[in-house]
Amino acid sequence: MKTFAAYVIIACLSSTALAGSITENTSWNKEFSAEAVNGVFVLCKSSSKSCATNDLARASKEYLPxxxxxxxxxxxxxxxxxxxxxxxxxxxxxxxxxxxxxxxxxxxxxxxxxxxxxxxxxxxxxxxxxxxxxxx
Structure with missing residues (x-):
């Protein structure tokens, strides 16, 4: 499987402004599987200080943009x-x-x-x- 870093980062996970909850939604992985790539998608909502991702492990790693x-x-x-x-x-x-x-x-x-x-x-x-x- 090809490795592909697909990022849509509205806010940085390490930001103190978004230090709230981070949830994992593995159903989002189907989009990456359909393209035969590895990737991570992170969506943060600053008003509730919460984030969601398809892969907590990949989302916690730093990658070059x-x-x-x-x-x-x-x-x-x-x-x-x-x-x-x-x-x-x-x-x-x-x-x-x-x-x-x-x-x-x-x-x-x-x-x-x-x-x-x-x-x-x-x-x-x-x-x-x-x-x-x-x-x-």
Missing amino acids: ASTFKIPNAIIGLETGVIKNEHQVFKWDGKPRAMKQWERDLTLRGAIQVSAVPVFQQIAREVGEVRMQKYL
């Missing part, structure tokens, strides 16, 4: 004006890249489609650490 971070990275880029709009072109610098699909100019849509790490690194650098932390 990897490509899922491209979503907030893009949103923060748009919010801060680093990305003007979805049609903005990110110019390829001509350097060889790990993936051939990255060796061209890309719009935001194109960068998301090919998971272009160099584009999202550029966005993060332009947003800057201080502003990025403010949004996170």
Whole structure:
């Protein structure tokens, strides 16, 4: 079975703001089984300080966000004006890249489609650490 980390985290489980109950709903596992992947889904409701997950063991482990971070990275880029709009072109610098699909100019849509790490690194650098932390 392929390993796939599927995260939808509304709030961090370790947050003191959500230090209430955490319940397990294993019926949610059918969605992962249907796709032949391992994954975890965590849903937190801040008003009741409660969370639910399909897998308590996986939910209690830390995982790198990897490509899922491209979503907030893009949103923060748009919010801060680093990305003007979805049609903005990110110019390829001509350097060889790990993936051939990255060796061209890309719009935001194109960068998301090919998971272009160099584009999202550029966005993060332009947003800057201080502003990025403010949004996170």
